[in-house]
Amino acid sequence: MRLAQDKVIPQIYASISVLNQDRLKRKTSPIESNEDTILFGRQSKLDSLDLVTLFVDLEQRIKSEFNVTISLTDENAMSQKESPFKTVRSLAAYICNQEV
Secondary structure (H helix, E strand, O other): OOOOHHHHHHHHHHHHHHHHHHHHHOOOOOOOOOOOOEOOOOOOOOOHHHHHHHHHHHHHHHHHHHOOOOOOOOHHHHOOOOOOOOEHHHHHHHHHHOOO
16 A cells, blocks of 8 residues: 555645744744755755654654554665655655555
């Protein structure tokens, strides 16, 4: 079974919303929720704590919504030549390509 991107992207946006609430409390500007939002790399506005917060929330959200367990920080994700975490779109594609 594979998850569909049109189901995963709204979950990513919901996790970004949670992250943005935390960022506002820290007086940090929120990030946009669109498929081209850069999540990882030099152009990203997220620090490592933001990424961890986003990933943990998203993993829990996927589990709750679809009863599917995913790991966004496994060796497969970390060893890829191009990071699957670069944008919302690439993150959704990575999640959807995982065998669940």
